[in-house]
Amino acid sequence: MQPFSQTEPIIVLDFETTGLYPAKGDRVIEIGAVLLREQKIVDRFQSLVNPGFFVSREIETITGITNAMLSEAPPALEVMGQFVKFLDSHPLVAHNASFDRSFLEAELDHLGKKRPLNFGCTLQIARRLYPDVINYKLETLIRYKNIPVNSQFHRALADAEMAALLWFKIIEDLKSQFGFENITFDLMKKIGKLNKDLAFDLLLKEAEDSRTDQIGTTGNLFG
Template structure:
């Protein structure tokens, strides 16, 4: 499985931790197949309670908007069908993967694909970036951004664009025509000082 065939997703939520009872309020996702966007998914979802003013201001999602949204269970059932067995990507994936696992668990479903994290990858290949927040990296790589961060589909689309540029940069830097998902998983577990060695050695083996 190649790293450019993946579902890129982003959640907006009532808070930071599903272990503390927080729920998803919006999901946005972009499906990439061989580096091409082939499908999108976006939906608000009603978490069954009001959200606080900080979350309203942070996301732009109001209690009025959520009042008419479908419940989490219905949206996440549709989303489970959308992602199938695809591998998954998010910026700060530890956050999104926890919410995806929690929402699927409420349905008696399991996440079938593997997660990777564009934040962890960016720390290794863009070591001179000012920081590795999504908005900072969008500016760092001169990616046009016309929309609102902290809305799920826009963040997912921006992450997908950044991801394809990251893969292109790795490919050009190390002469790799195809980058497997398994190599990206290894990269995220490799110390920054060892990244060049890892990718150079991998390129030598496949060329």
Template sequence: MIQNSADSLIVLDFETTGLSPDMGDRAIEIGAVRLEKGVVVDRFQALMNPGKRVSGFIENYTGITNQMLSKAAPCDEVMEEFANFMGNSNLVAHNASFDKRFLDAELRRIAKTYDGSFACSLLVARRLYQRAPNHKLGSLISYKNIPSLGGFHRALFDSEMTAKLWMAMLEDIAQQTAQVDVPFALIQKLSKTPKKAVSRLLSSITSNERVTPLP
């Protein structure tokens, strides 16, 4: 059963060989955390061997070297494990269109699908924090004064930081809407709302209003 609350889901992040699975790029690392009522209750992290060398740029950007990947399990094996971890949970990623493309592409290779829906913390942040200097994950972590010890561009760390940002956003939404339990459908609706209409949307929500899930 899919959880309808926005504080119970999977937050994930991929590191990859490039920008597009349609151009032959593959995942090289996945990291994810499971939130239940806003608390991290489980983690998943694995390097995965894409079957080809990664560029020097990717090595420098992520710190993931070809030597490290040569010892990693193949993508198919890791994605089988992640599909079991993910189950039918809803999903969140920062710049979710990127991560969803790689998730879909890698799962297609092993004939797996998923029932959960995606939400994008980047799109939500653009609407909630319109005065932020930019909406990169690291910048938003600083903007919201969220403690951060570690390095970005590794999948588990980025997913953990995204989860912290996500919960900060849910708290801000709850304060503005009097929602005790923020629905996932409200977050999806918010992410598609024009920036100038965000205040009107949030002020129109009451604790008794039911938000219809997006298809």
């Protein structure tokens, strides 16, 4: 099997948060991210984040992140400053990327750094590639594809690592099932936007095109 055609690193990230809506004041409480190069995880970033207020008992239960843990964590501005350096100008991937993108944009606003973001989404690609899955939660897809689980779901670094393994598996399936050769980051984004009802035929067409196109680059995170 040919390696994934990737000329620049990609970062897969995950946030644990105080709620669902950054526009209503919810904040990030944990960041996890992995740097991918040539289908390998080559670096990691993880930190708890003190949001400046107490989180609900529900969030403590879901994530296992307690208010006691967060009280000792560094503040958001400090962590985000370090995280921006880790992100560099790389493209990003997340599972349900619209959620993570909204929180990253909000945290960058707090940091005073407004920058356009370049995101790919494993959830949206999985909807096109695996139409018969009962749901598209990360845990469901990990088990559906028989990817070994050796970490706790709903912790940021563990979820980022598992999303990265899902990203690798999606690439493998695109090659074996449809005959893709040159798979670029832009192509992965395009697949995530295909018409779901026509996805199979469109994927065959995209695969045929990919066999004749030259390898592109992944593009930059920040414009």
